[in-house]
Amino acid sequence: MSLRPCFFLLLFFSSSVAVQVRLSAALSPDGLALLAFKFAVAADPGAALAAWDEGDADPCLWPGVSCAAVPSFSYPRVVAVSVPGKGLTGYIPSELGSLSFLRRLNLHSNSLSGFIPPQLSEATSLRALYLYSNNLSGxxxxxxxxxxxxxxxxxxxxxxxxxxxxxxxxxxxxxxxxxxxxxxxxxxxxxxxxxxxxxxxxxxxxxxxxxxxxxxxxxxxxxxxxxxxxxxxxxxxxxxxxxxxxxxxxxxxxxxxxxxxxxxxxxxxxxxxxxxxxxxxxxGLPLLSPCKDPSAAPPTWHRSSPLSYSDQGEDQARRKRLKPGKIIIIAVADAVGVAVIGAVLVYAYWKLRLTSRGGCSCSRKTKLGREEAGGNEPCCLRCFCFSPPAAAPSEEGPNSDGAAAEEEEGHLVAVDKGFSFELDELLRASAYVLGKSSLGIVYKVVLRSGVPVTVRRLGEGGAQRRKEFAAEAQAIARVRHPNVVRLRAYYWSSDEKLLVSEFISNGSLAAALRGRSGQPAMPWATRMRIARGTAQGLAHIHECSSRKFVHGEIRPSNVLLDGEFNPHISDFGLRRLVHVAGVFDGGGAVLGRGNGYLPPEAQQAPVGKPTQKWDVYSFGLVLLELLTGRTPELSSPCRATTLSSRPPSMDPAELARWVRKSFEEERPLAELMDPALHREQEAKKEILSVFQLAMACTELNPESRPRMKTVSDFLENVGRR
Missing domain, CATH: 3.80.10.10 (Ribonuclease Inhibitor)
Incomplete structure (x- = not known):
């Protein structure tokens, strides 16, 4: 009778051991380590670990777990564990250190607490450890x-x-x-x-x-x-x-x-x-607080007045007070003086020639708004921008006084000293519509000498702000750089405002990225030339004066290319000119509306004043499009079939997030860059460096973005170190 209890006790222990043996045989050692993490989680509100079942033979099928085959093992080993942002509470167990082939452990944005186990150092293959945004201590x-x-x-x-x-x-x-x-x-x-x-x-x-x-x-x-x-x-x-x-x-x-x-x-x-x-x-610089010179002698005092400085001290103080004022006076006098003198001379000259002007000589005499953008039919610029006379007027005709009054107040001011032409020549030249936007219509105009120029009509209205418009145009014209489109002249009247710029012949970067029929994809050397030139031009805009200019509209469509694919930044100062002119552009001309290239801080209400950090962010997005070959126009389901690892559609901001996430997940570089660059193996180090630069430019925190001069210097050194 006394042997029966012992028999049942022995049978119970034998059954328990058998269950443990079967469990160990069913699950690999890596799976047991992962189960230790599941048991250490006190709360799993999203059921992220619910599918981690000890009855499975292979933990590689569990959500958030990645495995790879290892030659010396008969079963795949766990190489990545990624369970971020699931609201997990609990602690990190030391058993995770036994995952000797673990490369990436990603548990960020949870509520895990306790110490970081020192045993994680036993996972000797670990390359990335992301534990940020938890409650870890110690x-x-x-x-x-x-x-x-x-x-x-x-x-x-x-x-x-x-x-x-x-x-x-x-x-x-x-x-x-x-x-x-x-x-x-x-x-x-x-x-x-x-x-x-x-x-x-x-x-x-x-x-x-x-x-x-x-x-x-x-x-x-x-x-x-x-x-x-x-x-x-x-x-x-x-x-x-x-x-x-x-x-x-x-x-x-x-x-x-x-x-x-x-x-x-x-x-x-x-x-x-x-x-x-x-x-x-x-x-010291760049702060406004000057440093005191410890070696300087103390100030001397007049014997007659114990409360006054010496003459030398007064002179120094006076110079310090007047220096900013002199700078302002010189700048204002320069801008206003040149604008006024130029306007008076042009006005006097053209007032004498008004009587000799004829009507519009082209066959299509249409007012602005009736022409189609991109049309190939030429017409003189006068037909586009001014109302043509209904009939040949006589000297006493009813329309003659109105036409003369409209043109009498027009002023063409040349701001490029190396280029001159007359208003009548401009208005009678052949014009082609290149495109429309909320900031007016753009024309290609071929002058009598055969030289093409670009003319942008800003809009109607703003009759009372000619001096401000002239001063702003003069300031923009002084920004000269080989990679910035040069403003050559402007025309101002109460009803018409025209900007005349140099013509760049090879279209925009946006068109080049979309691809043109019969043209091969751009090689890496060409893309680097575009990136370097654009960065140099933008850095010059930022650094060329104490005014701290901002472009505010950097995007591929505003980077024009010449025949050798050298970039030229266009539309610099355009928003500012529209604001100063007070014209009615038909589209509101609201900064940032429909522009996915602006940073997050520019798309939140209330929108602050544009800063140079905005341009850095926008340039970073342009870099990403050069690197990935992805543009908003190409972000379609059809395009995604050839690039299955990329989202079916991405605006520029989504492209930046996707690239950043891909780097965090350590995806191969070939999945990120443009397939057209896969053959250029020797350039992969340069491509990786530019990817890192683009991510630095598109940081969400504006203070974390580099200066444009720093970006330009970095691109100059890429491939030359």
Whole structure:
């Protein structure tokens, strides 16, 4: 009788062992490690892990799990785990470190808490670790620095504390390190940054770091994004060695306790004032606070008046006060004087010739709005822009006074000294309609000399703002660069405003990207020539004067190409001229309406004043279209059948998001770039560098985007290092 209980007990243990043996035999070791993560999740509101079933023989079919065949194993091994943004709560178990072939662990944007397990360093194949936007706490495990292949580490948006481990220098393959928005503190370790020669992005912002900025951060020669040290407690002077950073790098040092004079060397000399804001003890350019010279003698006083400075001090103060005023007076006098003198001379000249003018000589005498855009039938510009007489008027005819009065107030002002023509020649020349937009109609006009020009009619109205229009046109005409379309003349009257520019013969970049019949796809060298030239022209617009010009309408249709595919930026200053002229353009001429190339901050109400960072974002989208071959016109289901990995339709902003996501997921470069470039294997390094630059230009945060001069310098160095 006493043996019966022992028998049943032995039978129970035997059954349990058998169940465990069957479970182990059904699921691979990688699957058991993943089940440990599922059991560590306390809440799964979206049922993201519901299909992770211990009864499955292959975890590779589970959502969020990717596998690959390994020659030395009879079963596929887990290489990626991606469960982002599912609202998971719980902790990260140490068992995930047993996934020895794991390359990418992506658990960002959840609510996971607890420490980061140091055992993750045992997953020696790990290349990308994305744990940002969780509730993780504790220190950054020093053992993570022992991962030999780690390239991307993003732990931002958590509650991590402690210091940066000094063993970080062991991550020799690291390209992206983001530790922002945590509670890290202490001094940033020095002597480790020269070992991270491949680091392209470093973000330590919004922590509690203190002490000096390590000078050897200037040794990050591969940096192409933002070196973000903002909103910490860094103190001391800015190391001049930061000027050794590559031209593509952008700094952000806001919100610290830095002091002293800002070094004007290398990259530091090209930064905007916003980079150094909220550092009250900083001085020097580009800030407006001058540095005090400790060696200067104290001011002397008049014996007769203890409250007055010496004559020398008064002279210096007076010069400082008058310097901005002189600049303003000179600028206004230059613009207004040239416009007024030119307008008076042209008015006097043409008033004498009005009686000799005839009517419109072309057969199609139609008013503006009746012609079809793109028509091949030529007509004189007068027929397009002015009402033709109903019949040959006599001197006493009823229409003669009205026509003369309309043309008497017209003024053609040449702003290009190397090019001259008469108003009558312009109005009688053959004109072809090139296209229409909300900003008027564009014509190709062939002058008597055979030289073609482009004429844009802005619209009707705005009779009281001639001086403002003239001053703005003169300012735009002074912007001269080989990659910017040159304004040659303008015509102003109460009813008509015309802009005369040089004609660029080979169409727009938008048309070239769509492809033309009989023409092969553009090679990489041509695309780089277009990118470099456009960047140079845009940088010149930004830097050519103290006014800080902004284009505001950068897109492929505004980049014109000549016969050798050199780019020319068109429509510079057009929005400003329309605003100053006060014309009625029929389309509202609202900045940003229907323009998918503007950044997010330009598409939110209320829309602020355009900035140069807008142009940088738009240029980044143009770069992405050059790289991918994707344009809004090509984003159709038919096009998607040949590029199955790409979305069936993308506007420019969607293209930027898709490229950024593809890089995070480490997709092959061949899936991103234009198939026409697949044959150019020798250019893949250049293509990758330009992709990185385009993503830096299209950062959502305007302060994270580089300056256009920095972008231009980077493109000049691509392929020449």
């Amino acid at each position: 220190p950054v495990p020093p053992s993570l620095c022992d991962l030999p292949r780690l390239q991307n580490l993003d732990l931002s948006g958590n509650a991590l504390s402690g210091a940066i481990p000094a063993r970080l220098g062991n991550c020799r393959q690291l390209k992206k390190l983001i530790l922002s928005d945590n509670r890290l503190s202490g001094e940033v370790p020095a002597k480790i940054w020269p070992q991270l020669s491949g680091l392209m992005q470093l973000d330590l912002s919004r922590n509690n770091f203190s002490g000096p900025i390590p000078p050897d951060l200037g040794s990050l020669r591969s940096l192409s994004g933002v070196l973000n040290l903002s909103h910490n407690a860094f103190s001391g002077e800015i190391p001049s060695s930061l000027g050794n950073l590559p031209p593509a790098a952008t700094l952000d040092l806001r919100g610290n306790d830095l002091s002293g004079k800002i070094p004007r060397v290398g990259v530091l000399s090209n930064q905007e004032s916003t980079v150094f804001l909220d550092n009250p003890k900083l001085c």
